[in-house]
Amino acid sequence: MLLIHCPYCAEERPETEFAHAGEAHIERSTEMNALTDEGFSKFFFYRDNTKGTTFERWRHIHGCGRYFNAARDTVSDKFLTTYKAGEPKPDLSKLVDDQTNAGAKS
Amino acid sequence: MNAPVLIQPNRIAGKGRLSVADPMRFTFDGKTLPALKGDTVASALIANDIHLVGRSFKYHRPRGIVSAGPEEPNALLGIQRDVARHTPNIRATVQEVYDGLEATSQNRWPSLKYDIGEINDVVSPLLSAGFYYKTFMWPRKAWDKVYEPFIRNAAGLGKAPVHKDPDRYSSQHEHCDVLILGGGVAGLSAALAAAKNGARVIICDEQPTFGGALHFDTDIVIDGMDGFSWAQQAMAKLAAMDNVRVLTRTTAFGYYAQNYVGLIERVSEHLSAPSADLPRERLWEVRAKKVIIATGSIERHMVFANNDRPGILLASSARTYLNHYGVAVGKNVGVYTANDSAYAAAFDLKEAGINIPAIVDIREHPNAELVAKAKALGIRVLTGHGVMAAGGKLRVSSMSVAPVNGGAREVIPIDSIIMSGGWTPSVHMFSQSRGKVAYDAAKSRFVPGVYAQDCVSVGSCNGTDDLSAIIDEAIKAGEEAATYVRPNTSQVSISIEANGGNAWEGTLIGAAPGAEAGKVVKAFVDFQNDVTAKDIRLAVQEGFQSIEHVKRFTTNGMATDQGKLSNMHGLAIAAEALGKELPEVGLTTFRAPYTPITFGALVSHSKGALFEPTRKTPMHESEVAIGAVFEDVGNWKRAWYYPKGGEDMHAAVNRECKTTRTNVGMFDASTLGKIEVVGPDAAEFLNLIYTNPFLKLGVGKLRYGIMCREDGFIYDDGVVARIAEDRFHVTTTTGGAPRVLNMMEDYLQTEFPHMKVWLTSTSEQWAVIAVQGPKSRDIIAPFVDGIDLSAEALPHMSMAEGTICGVPTRLMRMSFTGEMGFEINVPADYGRAVWDTLYEAVEAADGCAYGTESMHVLRAEKGYIIVGQDTDGTVTPHDAGLDWAVGKKKTDFVGIRGLKRPDLVASGRRQLVGLKSIDGRSVLEEGAQIVEDPNQPVPMKMIGWVSSSYWSENAQKPIAMALIEDGFNLMGKKLYVPMANEVIEVEVCKAVFVDEEGGRLHG
C-alpha cells in the first residue's frame, strides 16, 4: 500500500484514503460547444498512458475531500511530488534530481 | 508397570538440544509414534527412521524429507486437529509436533507404499514438459468426459478442508524505525546495534528459536559461548528492551511499496490445546522507516539420477537434525558434494557414531585441510567423482559412483545420502522490494545489486561469507539505521567477538555428471513439480528462450516452494542449452508470498457479518414489525414487499400496486441519495451539472433533472428542489449518491473553482416517506402544520417547509408512481415516529405500505426509468425518451458536446420503448434479447433487450420496457423474444401503460 502526501492536509496518509482520478492537466474547454469532433475526442478519450513520469489526479476522498495533482513514476510507483489543483506542472528535471539525491543519501 | 518406552531408532543419545524428559506422541498415517518436545514433524519422523512421507505431484514417485526448513519441497503433509481443522500441504520441516498431532501423507492411493498413481512414472514419456498444453488439444468433446476429470483428479496436492474454518485470526498494523527480517547471526547483531542506539526495532524469524544457521553450525563461538546459546541470550536481551519487539514463528511473506512488509505469525499452530483466546495466526502489517534484510541463504541439492529417493537430503539439514534435534538421518550415510559444508556435516555424523562410507566430491581439488581431516576420521574421500545414480525405491539403498571424467562405476551401499551443491543467497525479500540483483560470477550466485527502497541486506543473503565480516556488516547496518531514523542521537558502538565460522567454498549449478544433455535419466531440478533436467532442455529445444517462458512451460519453480532449491539449477540448465551466459538468461521474478499463507489471516475479521457494513433506514425496525421482506440494494436493507396473511410475493405486490392506485400506499424512500447544494452560485452550478435549465426554477419548485457524463451518456437522475435562492435539495438514485457527489466536487474544485458553492451529503440526515395515491392528501393533512396542501397552493412538483407530527419537514409534492403523492422529508431521528403515525392512519384507511418491488412496477406502469436498469452507460437522454429534459438554449452543461458526437446523433440507436406481450399473459424475462425474425439461423441478429418487465395488476397485463434499435419508429411493430422453450410475440408500444394523459398526478 502506497503512502500519499496530501498537499492540503500536509500529511502522508495510506493509499486507502485516496481515490485515483485520471490524468492531470486536462482542461475542460470554456467553449465546449465549439469543440470539433477531433478536439472533443482528444479531450475525452485520449490519454498518454506514460511509461515513466505521469501527472495524475487524486482525491483525498476519505480525508479532506480535495482533488490534487501528483507526479508519479509508473515504473517504480514512486511519487515524485504532489501539489494543489490549479498549480502549474512542477519542473520534472528538478524532481528527478531531487529523487536521485534522496536515494544517494540513504 | 510403566508404559512401554517407544524406541526412536535414529535418536542419538547426548546429541541435540531437545530433552528426553519431554516426550510426546503423534500419529503418521494412523500409526502412533514417539517424539520429543521441540521436534518438527520431520525431525520426529526421521528419528523413527521414516523418510518416505509422500508421493510426487506428477509421477507419484516416492518422496522423502529433503531439508530442515521452509524451503522443503517434498515433505508436505495433511495436519488434522479435528474434523473441521484439516490443513493440507503443511511442510513437515516447519510444523512443530504437539502431543496428539495427526499427520497424513498425500497424493497416494491406496497407501503410501503401494500407490496406483505410480503408473505415471512408467508412462512418464507421455507426461513430459508442457504435456497439458500438447495432450489435451482435441477433440473438443473429450474435454468434458476425459481430460477434465483426469486433470481434476490428478491436479493438486492434498485435500482441501470441507468444513468452514472455525478458527479466529487477527491482524495488526505496526510502525517501527527498523524492521529486521531474520534472526540469525546477522539479524541479531543488527538488532542489538539498532536497539542500543534507541531505534524502535521489530525483529522476526520464521523458526520457534532464533539462531538461523547456528542451529546446525556448532563450530561457531560468539562472545565466549557456543553460537546457539549466544543467539538465545541475544534474543532474551532484545525481548527485555522496551523499544524492541521480538517475533518468533513469524515469516516475512511480502515486501511492498514504501517499506510496507507483511509478516505472518503462527500463534497457536504448535500447541496441543490452544487457548480459545488465541488466534490461529496473526497478520502484521508493518511500515518501517528502514528494513534490514538478514534472510540468510539456502543450500542447494545436487541434480543427479534418482536424486529424489527418500533418504537423500541436504547436508546442512542433516546437520540440523543431528546437532539441534539429536537425530541421525541414517546409519550408513553417503555424502555427495560440490561444497565444503557437506564435510562439516559428515564430520559431525561420524563423530556421533554414524558410518560414513564415502564423501564423493565433484571437485578435483577440494580444500586439503578438510580432506585431511576426513581421512583422519577414517572417511574415504573420492575427489573428482560423481554419484551417477541412486539406488533403491522407497528408500535410497546405494549410490553408484564414478569418476567425473568417465570410468568404472562402484556401487556403495548406504541408507541415506547427504548432499550440497553450494548455497543460494535468499534474495527473495530484496527482489520483492523491486531491488535489482547482480550476478556474482566467481561464486555463481545472484546477490543484491541496485536497491529500490530504504533497505539494506546483511549477512549471507548479501553474499557475505566470513563470520566476522557478517557481524561487522550487520552491526554497521544496525547503527546506521538507528542514526538514519534518529539523526540527533549520539552513536553507541557495540562489538561482538566471534570465531570458528567457515566460509564454505564450492558450487555446482545445473546438472551433475551423469545427468547432462543426452542422458535419459530422472534427475530432478524441481521436486515439488516433478521437473527434471531433461524437461528444461526439452523446453529450450522446443523454442522457449526466455526463462519466464521456460518456467511456465516446464512449471519449474512454480510450486508452493517457489523454486527455493530449483531456480538456480533450472536457470543454469536453460542457459547451457541456450548457449548463453547465465545472467543473460536472467532470473525469474520473486513474488509474494515467500511461503504459503492462509486466506484466513489475510481476511482476519472481515468475514460474515463484519465483511461489509449493513445500512438500515430509520424506519427499519417498524418495517420488520409489520412483516416486511427485505432485499439487499448495495449495502442497504430495503423493504421489498409486505406480505399479509400468507401471501406470496406476487400476491403481495399485486395488492400493494392496486391499493396504491385506488386508495393510498406509503413507501420508505430514505435510501435516496441527498445532497445539499448551497451558495450564491448554486443555481449556476446545477445548470452546468444537469442537462436541464435550472436558472429559472422558482423557490419552492421541483424539477426532474438528468445528469450526463461529458460523453453524453446518462449518469444519474433525480428531483431537485429549490429551497431558497441560494439553496437546493438534490436527490440522486440510491446507489448513485457517492459518485454524484464525487463528480460534483470534481467540477466544483477543478473546473469551476471560481463558483461560490458548497456541497454537503445529507443522505443520512433525512428520512423520506412517500405517501402516494388518490387519498394521500387526506392521510397526511391532519398531521401537517404550516403548509397549505391544496392543489392550488402546492401543485405537483412543488414543495414547502412546515411541520408534520410536530416535526420540521421539507414536504414535496411529487410522484414516482403517477398518482398524486407527497415525499415527506423529516430529520432522520424522527423518521420512525412519523412513519408509525402515518402508517396507523394509512392502515385505518385500508391503505398499505408498499415495498421496492411495487415501487418498480408502479413506475414502470408510467414508463419512468431507473438509471442503471433501463440505461446501461450507453444511453443518451434522447435514447431514453427524455429529450425534453435537455435545455436546448443552454450554452454549456456537462455532456453538451458529447451529445453531438456523430454516433450519438446517428439513426438506428437503441431507444427505450414499451412492449406488450401479444398473448396478454407472458411476462418477459428481464435481459431477454429481441429479434425481428425468430426463424433466422443461429446466431440471430439481436436488435435489443428487455430492461424492465412485470405483471401489472392495474393494467391487467404484462408490461415491459426495452431498448430496441430505432425503437421510436417501430410503434405497433411485431417483434419476437426467443426463449429456451418458446418464442414470445411482442408488440412495440409507448412506454406508458396507465393514465397516459397523466391527469392523476394533479388531483
Ligand SMILES: [Zn+2]
Ligand atoms: Zn487531505
